[in-house]
Amino acid sequence: MRLKEKFAGIFPVLAEKFPDPKSELKFSNHFQLLVAVMLSAQATDVSVNKATESLFKIVTGPQELIELGETELFGFIKSIGLARTKTSNIMKTSEILLEKFNGEVPSSYEELITLPGVGSKTAKVVLNVGFNQPTVAVDTHIFRVAQRLKLSRGKTPDQVSDDLTKNVPREYLLKAHHYLLLHGRYTCRAQNPRCELCELKAFCSFKKKQI
Numbered sequence: 464m465r466l467k468e469k470f471a472g473i474f475p476v477l478a479e480k481f482p483d484p485k486s487e488l489k490f491s492n493h494f495q496l497l498v499a500v501m502l503s504a505q506a507t508d509v510s511v512n513k514a515t516e517s518l519f520k521i522v523t524g525p526q527e528l529i530e531l532g533e534t535e536l537f538g539f540i541k542s543i544g545l546a547r548t549k550t551s552n553i554m555k556t557s558e559i560l561l562e563k564f565n566g567e568v569p570s571s572y573e574e575l576i577t578l579p580g581v582g583s584k585t586a587k588v589v590l591n592v593g594f595n596q597p598t599v600a601v602d603t604h605i606f607r608v609a610q611r612l613k614l615s616r617g618k619t620p621d622q623v624s625d626d627l628t629k630n631v632p633r634e635y636l637l638k639a640h641h642y643l644l645l646h647g648r649y650t651c652r653a654q655n656p657r658c659e660l661c662e663l664k665a666f667c668s669f670k671k672k673q674i
């Protein structure tokens with residue numbers, strides 16, 4: 464099957480499977496989204512939501528976070544992996560948002576990746592989820608699904624992201640990140656992918672090794 468046909472076939476199936484895909488992170492504004500995505504590196508959305516439930520009741524912007532202070536912030540997020548580094552990055556990022564961006568989260572990739580602790584994936588998630596920009600952030604689930612379905616031969620998340628951004632049909636690009644992530648999380652799992660139930664098995668040769 465040609466690559467173009469594969470992309471054209473896969474995305475309508477995923478759109479039907481996940482009619483209203485959303486981030487599973489909980490937040491109520493761009494700042495909280497940025498903090499939640501920074502916390503989600505090497506952590507599950509469930510663990511981030513558990514930690515931010517109380518934090519986001521009292522912190523809605525960078526000024527409130529600075530006033531809360533580093534020690535208190537660490538207390539809220541200490542159950543999450545890399546908590547010390549994340550605490551430091553979130554504090555520094557809050558200072559920069561106040562100094563350079565008028566307290567707002569910037570809406571460009573180039574500006575976002577200047578913030579401490581904000582890499583390519585975090586920036587793309589924030590742009591996609593918070594600003595409705597058609598970016599494809601590639602996490603471990605999306606990387607795996609793209610490789611198994613042979614949607615990309617990229618060796619790094621950024622290479623896979625570039626291939627997906629180039630080839631996903633335009634009308635599905637905004638939600639492509641969610642479709643692939645949810646498919647990877649619940650069906651094309653790292654261990655024991657559910658190939659026998661998979662809606663995409665007609666497009667996938669990986670399954671033959673598994674069943």
Ligand code: SF4
Pocket residue numbers: 611612650651652656657658659661662663664667668669670
């Ligand atoms: S058939 Fe299996 S390996 Fe292929 S996409 Fe579906 S779950 Fe993943």
